[in-house]
Each structure stands twice: as C-alpha cells, then as structure tokens.
Amino acid sequence: MKYIVLLGDGMADHPLDACDGKTAIEAAHTPNMDRIAAMGCCGLFYPIPEGMPPGSDVGNLSVFGYDPRVSFSGRAAIEAVNQGIHLADDEVAFRCNLVTLANGVMQDFTSGHITNEEAAAIIETCNETLANEFPITFHAGVSYRHTGVMKESDRCTVADLVATVCEPPHNITDQEYEQYLPAGPAEALLREMMIASERVLASHPVNEARRAAGKPAATALWPWGQGRALTLTSYQEMFGVTGAVISAVDLVKGIGCCAGLEPLNVPGATGWIDTNYEGKVAAALNALNRHDFVYLHVEAPDEASHQGDVALKIQAIEEFDTRIVAPFLLYLETRPETRLLVAPDHFTLISTKTHAGGAAPFAVCGHGIAPDNTACYGENEASRSGIRVQDGFRLMHHFIREHPLALQGAIE
Numbered sequence: 338m339k340y341i342v343l344l345g346d347g348m349a350d351h352p353l354d355a356c357d358g359k360t361a362i363e364a365a366h367t368p369n370m371d372r373i374a375a376m377g378c379c380g381l382f383y384p385i386p387e388g389m390p391p392g393s394d395v396g397n398l399s400v401f402g403y404d405p406r407v408s409f410s411g412r413a414a415i416e417a418v419n420q421g422i423h424l425a426d427d428e429v430a431f432r433c434n435l436v437t438l439a440n441g442v443m444q445d446f447t448s449g450h451i452t453n454e455e456a457a458a459i460i461e462t463c464n465e466t467l468a469n470e471f472p473i474t475f476h477a478g479v480s481y482r483h484t485g486v487m488k489e490s491d492r493c494t495v496a497d498l499v500a501t502v503c504e505p506p507h508n509i510t511d512q513e514y515e516q517y518l519p520a521g522p523a524e525a526l527l528r529e530m531m532i533a534s535e536r537v538l539a540s541h542p543v544n545e546a547r548r549a550a551g552k553p554a555a556t557a558l559w560p561w562g563q564g565r566a567l568t569l570t571s572y573q574e575m576f577g578v579t580g581a582v583i584s585a586v587d588l589v590k591g592i593g594c595c596a597g598l599e600p601l602n603v604p605g606a607t608g609w610i611d612t613n614y615e616g617k618v619a620a621a622l623n624a625l626n627r628h629d630f631v632y633l634h635v636e637a638p639d640e641a642s643h644q645g646d647v648a649l650k651i652q653a654i655e656e657f658d659t660r661i662v663a664p665f666l667l668y669l670e671t672r673p674e675t676r677l678l679v680a681p682d683h684f685t686l687i688s689t690k691t692h693a694g695g696a697a698p699f700a701v702c703g704h705g706i707a708p709d710n711t712a713c714y715g716e717n718e719a720s721r722s723g724i725r726v727q728d729g730f731r732l733m734h735h736f737i738r739e740h741p742l743a744l745q746g747a748i749e
C-alpha cells in the first residue's frame with residue numbers, strides 16, 4: 338500500500354466577507370481536492386491541541402501522527418536536527434537570532450537580513466568569547482537564524498532552561514523589549530549572555546562595515562524557541578512503513594528526519610508561490626518507487642495568509658490543487674492500492690495575518706476508504722460530514738494503520 342500526504346500549510350481559514358462568506362479553500366477552484374472528498378471522505382481534525390501555540394511545528398507533528406503534548410518542547414530542537422546537531426540529554430537548543438536593538442527597542446529581528454557570510458563571522462567570534470563565559474556553543478545557520486546549544490550547569494538544569502519563557506523576537510518588532518526579556522528559572526543566565534553578546538558585537542568588524550554602509554548592525558543575540566532533543570518513534574516502528582518528506586521548510590524536514598523519513602532536497606523549492614511544484618511531485622513519485630509513504634508540504638498558502646492577501650491565498654490553493662494534488666489522483670488511478678490525504682497544519686487567518694487553532698478540514702480517498710456524503714473539500718463541508726478527529730494526531734493512525742472503515746467511525 339502507498340500512503341500520500343499532501344499538506345497545504347495554513348490553507349484553512351474563517352469565512353471571508355471578500356469571498357461572500359466563503360473561506361479561501363471554498364472560494365478557490367479546487368476540482369482535484371473536491372474529487373478526493375467526493376471519492377472518499379472529508380472531515381474535521383484538531384492539529385493544535387487545546388492550549389498549545391498554533392505553530393507549524395505543533396501542527397505538522399500532529400499531522401505526522403505524533404501527539405505534540407508528548408513530543409514537543411521547542412522548535413529550536415527540531416531545527417537543530419536539520420543542521421546536523423545532535424543534542425545530548427543534558428543539552429537544550431535555543432534559536433539565537435542576530436537582532437538589532439536600539440534605545441531599548443527591538444528594531445529588527447533579522448539584523449537587516451544579514452548575509453550568511455557576515456553572520457558566520459559573528460557567530461565564530463561568539464564561540465571564541467561567549468562560549469568561554471557561558472555553557473553554550475553556537476552553530477551558524479542561515480542569515481539571522483542561528484542555534485545555541487546550552488548545557489546543563491550548576492546554574493541551570495535542563496528543566497530550568499526549558500521552563501524559561503523566551504519571546505519570539507518577530508512578535509515584538511518596534512516595541513520596547515525590556516518586558517520581553519527571558520523570564521523564569523534561567524532568566525539571570527540568559528539575560529547575562531544577551532548583555533555579554535551586546536558587548537562582544539558592539540565593535541565587531543562586520544558591524545562596523547554594516548554601519549558604514551548604512552545597514553542595521555547585529556547588536557545582540559536573542560535566544561528563544563528552546564527545546565530538548567526531539568525523540569520520535571520512527572515510522573518504521575510505529576506504522577511498519579518507510580517514507581520520504583518533501584518540503585522547503587527546515588522545520589518540516591526536521592520532523593521528518595526525527596521520524597526516520599528520508600528528507601528529499603528539491604532544487605527550486607522556495608517555500609513561496611513560485612516553488613518548483615513539478616520538481617516536488619517528481620521527487621515524491623520517485624520516492625514511491627522505494628518507499629510506502631510520502632509527505633509533501635507546500636508553504637505558499639501560509640505565506641499568502643501572513644500577507645493578508647486573499648487573492649494570493651486563493652491562487653496558492655489553486656496551484657496546490659492543480660500542480661500538486663492532480664498528479665497524485667492520476668497515480669491513484671494507475672495504482673489502486675494507494676491512499677491520499679490532503680490537510681492543512683493549522684489555520685492561518687487572512688483577517689489577522691497569523692496562525693490559529695481550531696478544527697481544520699481534511700479529505701481522504703483511496704484503497705478501502707468508502708465514500709461518505711461529502712461532495713467537495715472545505716471547512717463547511719467537512720463540518721457537515723460529522724467526522725471529527727478530536728486528537729488531531731490520531732488522523733494519521735486512522736489513515737495508515739486502522740481498518741479504513743475506522744475513518745468513518747472516527748468521531749471521537
């Protein structure tokens with residue numbers, strides 16, 4: 338049996354005035370996703386457990402079939418996997434942004450999208466200086482996004498580090514940051530490190546050059562998103578299948594790696610509406626020759642939603658439908674022992690330009706899945722079907738392992 342998951346990041350939405358009370362999915366022309374719903378069933382699931390942040394990390398963990406309440410401790414640990422960093426039991430990974438702070442205000446959480454080369458030189462300096470004063474080692478990443486691995490010490494335990502509240506810097510642009518500094522059991526250590534980073538970066542040659550060129554300097558390290566090693570039961574062990582993951586986003590590939598799936602790099606996969614759709618499909622079809630499972634993630638609907646652009650969101654969903662979903666319906670026709678699942682990882686609302694939790698629509702069809710009474714894919718139709726998977730992570734278990742008829746009874 339082949340299992341194919343097609344994930345449209347953030348495509349779920351609330352009814353929009355601009356779409357005459359329809360959601361973006363409902364307003365979009367999506368004959369292929371509609372066909373999945375018509376051939377199989379459409380229902381609701383909760384990818385974000387109550388009380389958890391509605392991020393792509395939590396949402397994708399759920400869709401992959403892992404209970405985020407058990408497995409999730411912070412996105413930095415997932416990103417670390419993708420950077421090839423192995424976290425020991427006494428270590429916690431922090432995302433360390435290079436940020437521009439000025440006059441008590443978070444001016445730029447990207448340091449003016451500092452280049453990889455500039456950032457690498459700064460991170461090297463941090464390892465020569467801060468790493469001697471604090472129990473931390475830095476790993477240079479892309480542009481302003483870096484990882485700091487902090488070891489348990491006589492000052493802070495792993496539990497202290499994980500329990501400390503660290504604000505994502507992109508949430509406080511142009512705001513005074515004092516009240517958003519790390520708060521909790523490890524606050525003293527983390528704040529000291531941030532102050533020390535300001536001292537080290539103040540006269541760094543890269544910053545001198547950036548100031549001379551009129552660009553924002555990287556004035557400090559801002560730690561956040563911390564987590565201990567993400568340990569997931571492998572797909573092989575959990576479902577008895579091997580598989581591959583295709584995404585432009587490190588976070589999704591990182592989860593896939595932890596799940597023992599093969600991450601596939603597709604040239605031109607951008608995480609944007611101009612992504613290499615055909616390349617992603619080709620990589621997935623190729624992977625199905627050697628694997629039973631593929632997870633194909635498309636970021637564009639989420640990005641369009643963050644811009645608050647309804648027309649662009651509809652276009653992103655239509656591209657997803659025709660250029661990603663359609664080829665797999667053809668695959669299903671030639672290979673009946675296949676199941677297809679389409680779903681989002683969370684809502685991204687045009688109205689607020691941010692993520693939200695809630696019951697999101699999915700559709701499944703294929704081998705052994707009897708049709709229900711739904712005719713198209715969308716939020717309203719999914720709620721009409723009566724299928725509601727309360728613990729979102731169970732959807733994948735129904736999809737892969739359970740007797741397919743269990744999907745019909747998956748009203749939990």
Ligand SMILES: [Zn+2]
Nearest residue numbers: 346347393682
């Ligand atoms: Zn997402």
